Amino acid sequence: MERNLTEGSLLKNILYMSIPTMLGFAAQTLYDLVDMAWIGRISPEALAAVTILTSIFWLVEVLNEIIGTSSVSLISQNFGAKNYDRTRICIEQTLTFKMFVSLIAMAILLILMKPLIAFFTEDPLVQKDALDYGYLRIFFLPVMYTTYSIYTSLRCVGDSKTPMILMFVSASLNIVLDPIFIFEQIPFINLPGMGLGVLGAALATVISISVGFVFGLFVLFSKRRRIRPTLRGLFRFDLPIDKKLMTIGLPTGIEVLFRNSANLIILKLITIYGTTAVAAFGIGQRLSGFVIMPLIGLFMGSSTVVGQNLGAEFKKRAVKTTKYSAGLGALFMLVISGLTFVFAENIMMIFTQDQAVIQTGIPMLRIIIPSYIFLGVSFGWGSGFSGAGYNLPFLISAIVSRWCIQLPFLFITVYLLDLSIFWIWFGFLASEASEFLIMGIVYFKGKWKDKRVSHIV
Numbered sequence: 001m002e003r004n005l006t007e008g009s010l011l012k013n014i015l016y017m018s019i020p021t022m023l024g025f026a027a028q029t030l031y032d033l034v035d036m037a038w039i040g041r042i043s044p045e046a047l048a049a050v051t052i053l054t055s056i057f058w059l060v061e062v063l064n065e066i067i068g069t070s071s072v073s074l075i076s077q078n079f080g081a082k083n084y085d086r087t088r089i090c091i092e093q094t095l096t097f098k099m100f101v102s103l104i105a106m107a108i109l110l111i112l113m114k115p116l117i118a119f120f121t122e123d124p125l126v127q128k129d130a131l132d133y134g135y136l137r138i139f140f141l142p143v144m145y146t147t148y149s150i151y152t153s154l155r156c157v158g159d160s161k162t163p164m165i166l167m168f169v170s171a172s173l174n175i176v177l178d179p180i181f182i183f184e185q186i187p188f189i190n191l192p193g194m195g196l197g198v199l200g201a202a203l204a205t206v207i208s209i210s211v212g213f214v215f216g217l218f219v220l221f222s223k224r225r226r227i228r229p230t231l232r233g234l235f236r237f238d239l240p241i242d243k244k245l246m247t248i249g250l251p252t253g254i255e256v257l258f259r260n261s262a263n264l265i266i267l268k269l270i271t272i273y274g275t276t277a278v279a280a281f282g283i284g285q286r287l288s289g290f291v292i293m294p295l296i297g298l299f300m301g302s303s304t305v306v307g308q309n310l311g312a313e314f315k316k317r318a319v320k321t322t323k324y325s326a327g328l329g330a331l332f333m334l335v336i337s338g339l340t341f342v343f344a345e346n347i348m349m350i351f352t353q354d355q356a357v358i359q360t361g362i363p364m365l366r367i368i369i370p371s372y373i374f375l376g377v378s379f380g381w382g383s384g385f386s387g388a389g390y391n392l393p394f395l396i397s398a399i400v401s402r403w404c405i406q407l408p409f410l411f412i413t414v415y416l417l418d419l420s421i422f423w424i425w426f427g428f429l430a431s432e433a434s435e436f437l438i439m440g441i442v443y444f445k446g447k448w449k450d451k452r453v454s455h456i457v
Contacts, residue, residue: 003016003017003157003158003159004080004158004308005017005080005158005304005305005308005309006080006308006309006311006312006314006317010305010317010320010321010324011324013305013321014298014301014302014305014321014324014325014328016160016301017155017160017300017301017302017304017305018160018297018298018300018301018302018325018328019160019297019301020160020161020163020164021155021160021163021164021297021298021300021301022293022294022297022298022301023164023168023297024151024163024164024165024166024167024168024297025167025293025294025296025297026290026293026294026297027164027167027168027170027171027172028167028170028171028293029286029289029290029293030171030175030290031171031174031175031208032286032289032290033286033287033290033350033351034175034178035174035178035201035204035205035286036050036282036283036286036351037350037351038178038179038182038183038201039182039198039201040279040283040351040352041183041187042182042197042198043125044275044276044279044352044354044357045123045125045126045129045275046129046197046198047278047279047282047283047351047352047357048121048123048126048275048278048279048282049125049126049127049128049129049130049133049198050129050130050133050198050201050282051267051278051279051281051282051285052117052120052121052126052130052267052278053113053130053134053137054282054285055120055260055263055264055267055285056109056112056113056116056117056134056264057109057134057137058256058260059108059109059112059116059257059260059264060105060108060109061256061260062254062256062257062260063101063102063104063105063145063253064098064101064102064105064145064148065249065252065253065255065256066101066245066246066249066250066252066253067094067097067098067101067149067245067246067249068098068148068149068152068249069248069249069252069253069386069391070094070244070245070246070247070249070389070453071090071091071094071149071152071153071156071245071249072152072156072300072303072304072307072386072387073248073303073307073386073387073388073389073453074090074094074241074244074245074389074453075087075090075091075094075152075153075156075157075307076156076157076303076304076306076307076308076311076387077307077308077310077311077387077389077452077453078090078311079156079157079158079227079308079311080307080308080309080310080311080312081311081312084226084227086241087157087227088227088228088229088230088233089233089238089241090241091153091220091227091229092229092230092233092234092236093233093237093238093241093242094149094152094153094245095146095149095150095153095229095234096234096235097242097245097246098145098146098148098149099142099145099146101145102141102142102144102145102146103142105141105145106138106139106141106142109134109138109141110138113131113134113135113138114131116264117130117131117134119268120267120268120271121271121275121278123275126275129197129198132197132198132199132202133198133199133201134202136199136202136203136206137202137205137206140206140209140210143206143209143213144213146213147212147216150213150216150217150219150220151163151166151167151216152300153220154216154219154220155300155301156304156307157227158304158308160301162219163216166212166215166216166219167212169212169215170208170209170211170212171208173207173208173211174204174205174207174208177203177204177207177208178201178204179193180193180194180200180204181193181194181199181200181201181203181204182194182195182196182197182198182200182201182204183195183200244453248389248391248453249391250391251391251392251394251395252391252394252395254395255391255394255395255397255398255399256398258395258398258399258402258403259398259402262398262402262406263402265407266406266407266410266427267281269410269411269414269424270421270424272414273421273424276354276356276357276360277360277421279352279354279357280348280357280358280360280361280364281364283348283351283352283357283361284361284364284368286351287347287365287369288368288369288372291333291336291340291369291372292372292375294332295329295332295333295372295375295376295379296379298325298328298329298332298379298380299325299329299379299380299382299383299386302321302322302324302325302380302383302387303383303386303387304387305317305318305383305387306318306321306322306383306384306386306387306388307386307387307388307389308387309321309387310387310388310449310451310452311452315449318384318387318388318449319384319449321383321384321387322380322381322383322384322443323380324380325379325380325383326376326377326379326380326381327380328376328380329376329377329379329380330373330376330377330380331376332376333370333372333373333375333376334373336369336372337369337370337372337373340365340366340369340370341365341366341369341370344361344362344363344365344366345358345362347365348361348362348365360421363422363425364425367425367426367428367429368428368429370429371428371429371431371432371433372432374432374433374435374436375432375435375436377436377440378397378432378435378436378439378440381439381440381442381443382394382439384443384448384449385442385443385448388448388451388452388453389451389452389453390447390448390451393438393439393442393443393448396438396442397434397435397438397439398435400434400435400438401431401432401434401435401438402431404434405427405430405431405434406427406428406430406431407427409426409427409430410424410427
């Protein structure tokens, strides 16, 4: 089931790894879009509540990213170097540490969630919906984070199809359960539902994630696999690997912290324009996730190809991989941007019939989505950094683009010039363009090609 990516056609290897990953993530984000469409049928307040709660959840994503990012380069480079025992140990330690950090994240959210929701909104309906949605999601955070690492472990040894299948199953189950749990009467078929509102949306999500978790563990521990973790290994520490797990992805973790902290400030600025603006922004976030997830799939697939080839000391193949990835990402986003610009109103109407929300969202989509053309190229270059375990560029680009470019722009727009929300969206364009420039400068300096994390002593 594993695949050696250090030989054969590079483009074929990239597509072999990326397309199933892209499809898997597309299925997950399609669920997010369907989820948002169902929630939009409840009320604008429900949309705003889920938007706020989702942003708060991203605050602790730093812990998930540190271990997850480290594991990509560790597992793929050791597998590329044909050090299969070390690959197995890396997978075991990744699962153990992911469960550990998820418990920390859960504790942080339990302490901070209620005051943070109150900080973002004084609307009692929005606050109630956010708490109903949030508490259930928090208690299943360990399952969600560990599931991510199960999928990553499979991809890093060249198995991209199994995670895709599991993600499809999970997303499909979620889509089916959503209307059953949310509404008192299931739309279109007029059968009785459970009528749980946003709590039902959360319940559907945790059930589907848990199904992916159970089947993912079964596949990972299957006797049919060449590299199979052991239960004993999950309860045993390997200090050299553990140190790498906590340090390789640290720049990326800090980057996520800076990026998500900036996003919380951005959300707070958007709340100044009212619940309608927050609801529109929430739709934009989910749609952006749908657009970006295929790019992330391409990024993760390419990172695995880069990691295996660097582990085998095939630098030229690693460099070619990043160039293919950047070109494919840019082409994909050009097509998506054109379609979004033309059909922006139709897209907004999928999620809400509230005309104020729709009219706020149309210019948002036409400005933010095309800015991801820059992101498509940046992700291609970044696959080289991720595969090498050289994650400092992600941190630098996040600090500069969000904190030195976007946030000052928004503060001037909102507080000094008192402009309409239309101008808020240009801050996202400026941020992506600056990140593109920084990633390009670091990429062409070429230091990442000489980085290795597989040689552990």
